[in-house]
Amino acid sequence: MTTPVTTPMTTPGAAQVEPRDWLRRRSRWSPFEIVFWLAALLPFLVLPTYLPLANQVAIAALFALSVDLILGYAGIVTLGHAMFFGLGAYFAGVISVRGWGEPITGLLAAGLFAGIIGFIVSFLITRVQHLALIMVTLGLGFLTYELANAMHWLTGGTDGLRGISTWPVLGQFRFDMWGYTAYAYSLAVLFICFLLSRRLVNSAFGLALRGIRENVKRMPAIGADHKKHLRLVYAISAAIAGLAGGLLAQTTNTVALDSLSFERSADVVVMLILGGTGRLYGAILGTIIFLVARDQLAGINPQYWYFGIGLLLMLVVLFMPKGILGFLARLVERRN
Amino acid sequence: MVDQQIVLRAEGLSKKFGQLEVTREVSISLPRGARHALIGPNGAGKTTLINLLTGQLQPDGGRIALEGDDITGLAPAARVRRGLSRTFQINTLFPDLTPLEAVTLAVLERKRSAGQFWKRLAGHDETIEEGYAILTQLGLGEVATRTTRTLSYGQQRLLEIALALAARPRVLLLDEPAAGVPKDESAALFQVIAALPADISVLFIEHDMDIVFKFASRIIVLVGGGVLLEADPETVRSDRRVREVYLGHGHG
Numbered sequence: 001m002t003t004p005v006t007t008p009m010t011t012p013g014a015a016q017v018e019p020r021d022w023l024r025r026r027s028r029w030s031p032f033e034i035v036f037w038l039a040a041l042l043p044f045l046v047l048p049t050y051l052p053l054a055n056q057v058a059i060a061a062l063f064a065l066s067v068d069l070i071l072g073y074a075g076i077v078t079l080g081h082a083m084f085f086g087l088g089a090y091f092a093g094v095i096s097v098r099g100w101g102e103p104i105t106g107l108l109a110a111g112l113f114a115g116i117i118g119f120i121v122s123f124l125i126t127r128v129q130h131l132a133l134i135m136v137t138l139g140l141g142f143l144t145y146e147l148a149n150a151m152h153w154l155t156g157g158t159d160g161l162r163g164i165s166t167w168p169v170l171g172q173f174r175f176d177m178w179g180y181t182a183y184a185y186s187l188a189v190l191f192i193c194f195l196l197s198r199r200l201v202n203s204a205f206g207l208a209l210r211g212i213r214e215n216v217k218r219m220p221a222i223g224a225d226h227k228k229h230l231r232l233v234y235a236i237s238a239a240i241a242g243l244a245g246g247l248l249a250q251t252t253n254t255v256a257l258d259s260l261s262f263e264r265s266a267d268v269v270v271m272l273i274l275g276g277t278g279r280l281y282g283a284i285l286g287t288i289i290f291l292v293a294r295d296q297l298a299g300i301n302p303q304y305w306y307f308g309i310g311l312l313l314m315l316v317v318l319f320m321p322k323g324i325l326g327f328l329a330r331l332v333e334r335r336n
Numbered sequence: 337m338v339d340q341q342i343v344l345r346a347e348g349l350s351k352k353f354g355q356l357e358v359t360r361e362v363s364i365s366l367p368r369g370a371r372h373a374l375i376g377p378n379g380a381g382k383t384t385l386i387n388l389l390t391g392q393l394q395p396d397g398g399r400i401a402l403e404g405d406d407i408t409g410l411a412p413a414a415r416v417r418r419g420l421s422r423t424f425q426i427n428t429l430f431p432d433l434t435p436l437e438a439v440t441l442a443v444l445e446r447k448r449s450a451g452q453f454w455k456r457l458a459g460h461d462e463t464i465e466e467g468y469a470i471l472t473q474l475g476l477g478e479v480a481t482r483t484t485r486t487l488s489y490g491q492q493r494l495l496e497i498a499l500a501l502a503a504r505p506r507v508l509l510l511d512e513p514a515a516g517v518p519k520d521e522s523a524a525l526f527q528v529i530a531a532l533p534a535d536i537s538v539l540f541i542e543h544d545m546d547i548v549f550k551f552a553s554r555i556i557v558l559v560g561g562g563v564l565l566e567a568d569p570e571t572v573r574s575d576r577r578v579r580e581v582y583l584g585h586g587h588g
Contacts, residue, residue: 220412
């Protein structure tokens with residue numbers, strides 16, 4: 001017996017930290033984070049030919065961030081989140097085609113639209129668990145895809161949505177063909193959403209989500225309406241996914257059916273698992289690794305590049321169960 | 337003792353699993369500040385009764401009232417918010433949270449502020465202090481910031497109680513709080529339970545008869561899903577039927 005179960009706690013002990021300070025320290029900005037966001041500016045300076053790729057990375061990272069909120073924090077496994085990405089993309093695209101090309105209001109409207117649909121869908125999502133949950137998300141993804149396919153008059157169907165023209169950001173910055181404005185715009189949206197997500201996961205609500213992930217059975221026993229929490233985070237996640245889709249529509253001026261595809265839903269989960277779930281930066285790091293690997297692998301062999309992704313995925317899952325970032329974090333912890 | 341206010345009252349509770357009657361016509365009442373023990377041989381339906389009272393199971397018949405309000409149809413979480421809290425026989429904790437986080441979460445849920453996603457957790461000063469105070473009260477202050485899964489088994493049993501206390505219960509149902517704890521430690525654990533605020537009504541399941549006789553002011557004996565006897569410890573100790581069905585099986 002090492003410690004008796006009951007030690008009368010009259011002496012807090014000198015080394016004991018204030019509980020509030022301890023919690024505050026957990027949400028403090030680390031130097032790594034500052035370096036990371038500064039590094040995100042590098043493509044402007046050193047890799048201008050890669051700006052379109054950097055834009056794709058920022059958009060995909062935002063999408064992965066939205067999935068991390070529900071999968072990494074609340075434990076909702078989804079294979080259909082492209083539904084909200086595509087809804088946001090089509091919404092932003094369609095209002096531009098119909099004459100409103102102002103990017104910021106258009107983007108916010110796209111996010112709001114996806115968020116509202118997400119909130120409605122969340123009532124169904126919170127009714128099911130495990131395999132049934134995955135199948136429901138998958139099914140909803142298929143439904144949305146075929147709906148967009150069938151509504152040719154609105155979406156352009158398999159031809160894609162044409163005729164999008166996005167006005168200059170803030171009336172000042174035109175979307176140039178090299179992608180300066182596109183990347184700056186997407187990166188700014190990513191950063192703002194990251195700040196909001198960071199606050200969310202470090203809030204009381206973020207703690208409640210971790211509680212749900214850790215033991216959903218205990219939640220009712222502490223008086224929690226955990227389904228209400230899940231509905232809220234699902235709607236927020238859907239809104240962020242919609243923003244990501246809206247960014248794609250606005251910065252590329254096209255929306256194709258593949259924005260709603262199963263591949264997109266599956267890829268984002270792969271990105272998240274590569275980077276590490278439940279740590280926000282895992283979503284971003286995983287996206288960078290996935291898209292850069294795809295870019296490089298496609299350069300080697302454009303036909304079989306998923307072979308390399310498959311290999312990478314297995315290696316990470318087998319040897320780094322908490323993802324690449326989780327692995328790196330453990331190395332740093334060990335050194336300290 | 338004559339005119340004590342009844343906080344929790346169950347009348348004619350019944351539950352069947354298929355053909356098996358696991359609870360039959362159980363009526364119990366807990367006065368304010370009660371320290372009642374629920375005993376009975378294995379399979380007597382003790383945990384089932386707790387599950388019925390807390391809403392994990394719905395009864396086939398009967399009703400449950402908390403402070404006079406009918407709560408029979410309420411979901412478990414709603415009952416907790418009304419002051420009916422429980423612990424589990426098998427640890428049902430949050431393994432990767434620290435005790436401080438877990439208890440703070442429970443306090444946040446009680447205050448209905450766990451949905452706040454715009455304010456930093458560290459900004460909920462009073463809530464965190466309250467959570468920490470509960471932990472120190474149960475002797476868990478020093479391990480408050482360690483991950484739950486690294487705590488000793490006895491500490492985890494105490495955390496079970498801490499989580500239930502965070503709901504500020506008026507009634508606390510403890511399902512074998514000392515299950516799996518060595519005998520010398522379980523007495524210490526029951527000291528903690530005995531020291532709980534006097535206005536909380538406690539009903540606990542326990543197999544160790546020494547502890548039951550020491551800490552219970554009243555004992556409910558459950559056999560085959562029904563109440564065999566409800567009386568003070570002396571009466572239960574000398575009751576012939578209780579000896580036959582329960583104490584006779586090598587328990588006391």
